[in-house]
């Protein structure tokens with residue numbers, strides 16, 4: 373696989389994100405966001421909130437990131453949330469065996485072998501490592517037997533209590549655990565969605581590929597609870613007739629992707645149900661708004677061997693990046709697995725009253741990884757088309773700033789007018805920054821590099837008629853406008 377280049381250059385040059393603890397040499401899998409990166413991240417989160425929470429009329433909550441043992445025992449994470457690891461018998465370096473095999477197959481161009489790894493059990497992986505003669509990449513030593521390594525970070529709650537806690541490996545469990553109380557307080561009707569965005573933690577083995585595999589990252593998850601006995605006709609005002617003719621780039625299990633209508637996905641049972649279809653449609657729209665070029669992302673149906681322990685059907689949303697296809701979201705039909713398991717383990721009845729009947733709701737989950745989305749959109753939107761510098765063609769909704777304001781020269785009156793424009797825009801709630809450093813060309817280039825949507829330049833004419841130029845990042849074309857036009861336009865951006 374190719375090394376990612378342009379996006380990574382910009383990311384490091386402009387400090388969009390960078391390795392955490394840099395002055396101490398860094399630590400694998402931990403990244404910090406700089407100012408532009410944090411803004412893009414928040415914009416993506418805002419778009420997710422509009423797309424899922426607002427669109428579905430969902431309830432958004434925030435639960436703790438430290439989770440007590442019984443919760444993660446019930447969810448299956450304590451017993452099954454593991455990756456296969458092999459340790460070098462000589463230098464003791466640890467390797468995630470499935471990744472090692474994938475890399476070996478990828479290097480030899482064996483696509484079939486690469487795909488087969490996803491379905492392998494630990495024992496088969498061990499046999500393949502021997503068959504391919506894979507050694508420690510650091511010292512050439514022999515790799516030892518495969519062990520299952522639990523990915524959760526463990527801690528102790530309180531001094532000497534012996535009470536075990538874990539940093540949550542997914543935000544979803546907080547939603548399942550709170551479901552009963554939320555239902556008691558709010559008394560909603562099914563289908564009903566509950567969402568959460570926040571940090572998740574996984575002690576990944578030798579993480580690489582920057583934001584793709586982190587030890588601390590952000591998830592944006594939506595759990596849609598529904599009555600499995602009722603016909604599915606509408607969700608958030610969307611009916612099947614509204615979306616059945618929309619097309620997604622979809623790869624059925626083990627097959628190449630093609631454009632498929634949502635109606636066909638349902639008819640051929642390539643996805644579990646209508647609610648699942650609505651989630652995929654929302655994700656598709658969200659990635660289009662982020663600015664992903666057509667054909668760069670696909671939905672892939674997982675094969676039965678790839679399914680997580682809780683799932684009766686998964687479709688991953690994958691983006692084709694310079695690291696190859698990476699999963700940016702997992703969509704799963706979790707059935708009543710979590711609710712039923714928490715009810716059993718907490719000795720609590722968790723159900724919903726529907727038409728005089730007690731119903732244990734089923735769940736469709738849309739779980740998006742914010743950092744991977746950010747990484748992928750940088751990777752897919754970086755270009756040097758038409759310019760002598762690299763720039764980001766981000767969707768305008770996720771630009772770090774909608775406006776940059778520049779005085780053409782450091783003339784006192786021009787600067788004063790430019791600052792007035794800045795004040796008006798900020799006062800109207802628009803994300804805007806100001807710069808008077810460097811030539812105007814350099815300032816445009818610096819704004820383009822981080823994907824600022826529009827640059828406003830105040831010049832001598834501004835002093836006469838109150839107009840200024842506004843330059844569109846994508847076309848680099850400039851128009852003369854006045855504050856009133858921009859404030860209106862910005863409010864819609």
Ligand code: GAP
Pocket residue numbers: 541542543544574576583584585586587589591593699700701702737739740741742743744745
């Ligand atoms: N609740 C279901 C769940 O957590 P997942 O497929 O394990 O499913 C969902 O994770 C998303 O979280 C992934 O699609 C990915 O975008 C993100 N993610 C998972 N592990 C990650 C990691 N180590 N670094 C960055 N993002 C990660």
